[in-house]
Amino acid sequence: MPNPHIVSANWLQEHLHDPQVVVVDCRFSLMDIALGRKQYQESHIEGAYYLDLNLDLSSPVQKHGGRHPLPDFEQLATKLSQIGVTSETTVVAYDDSRFAFASRLWWLLCYMGHERVALLDGGFAGWKAQNYATSSEIPHPRIGKFIPKLQTEWVVDIETVKARKDLPEVVLVDSREGDRYRGEREPIDPIAGHIEGAVNYPWMEVTNEQGFVVANQSDRWRSVKNAEEVIVYCGSGVTACVNLLSLKLAGIETGKLYAGSWSDWCSYLE
Helix, strand or coil, X not given: CXXXXXXXXXHHHHXXXXXXXXXXXXXXXXXXXXXXXXXXXXXXXXXXXXXXXCCCCCXXXXXXXXCCCCCCHHHHHHHHHHECCCCCCEEEEXXXXXXXXXXXXXXHHHHCCCCCEEEECCHHHHHHHCCCCEECCCCCCECCCCCCCCCHHHEECHHHHHHHCCCCCEEEEECCCHHHHCCCCCCCCCCCCCCCCCEECCHXXXXXXXXXXXXXXXXXXXXXXXXXXXXXXXXXXXXXXXXXXXXXXXXXXXXXXXXXXHHHHHHHCC
């Protein structure tokens, strides 16, 4: 694999029938939570399985903890085993939202100690543009054994953010669009604004409008490359993973996820 985190449609086409490659469709819509699965059932990359942001990649919402709490990792490990994922498997995830949802699976797998995971550059639209095979057939379950090895230090909670965000060696990154960061617009959460001290790196800057990774990710992070810790958040801990991918592509290994993100933070402000 030329890049350990990103693969091209051409690469995936060449490896689509490799038994050690598992493809996962992560399409989802925050505004219509049934849409992604419906799109998958109508047409997906041949042999791809579907994992749902709400049902598979998150756990139920509580009073605090944000809109997309991290999943139960034993349950997710069981689901991954049922689609054939083992320690030797390369997982390729895709969506049609510029990595917004596929990057959540990418990050979760990395967090669970699985290094063989990549995102499909250009997503489903890029795949179709190459006239590569799609199908409406739902693949049969496979047999795998996925054993998670959690990298627990990669996640921080609200108390850790409060304690560390103003330290000189720590950078707190808000991944939302600029107008949400500035509090000019808030379509989802009850309170607008951002965590005091956070700098804004909108997640959509990682790709172009067609969903392909922009070159020179390291240039984007030049001002934070020497930080001891980069804590990344968004609205609910999902699109922040696109920035965590970007940090990896830039060779910066100090990124951590504030999993509850703004939706957790502002739940204490109400």
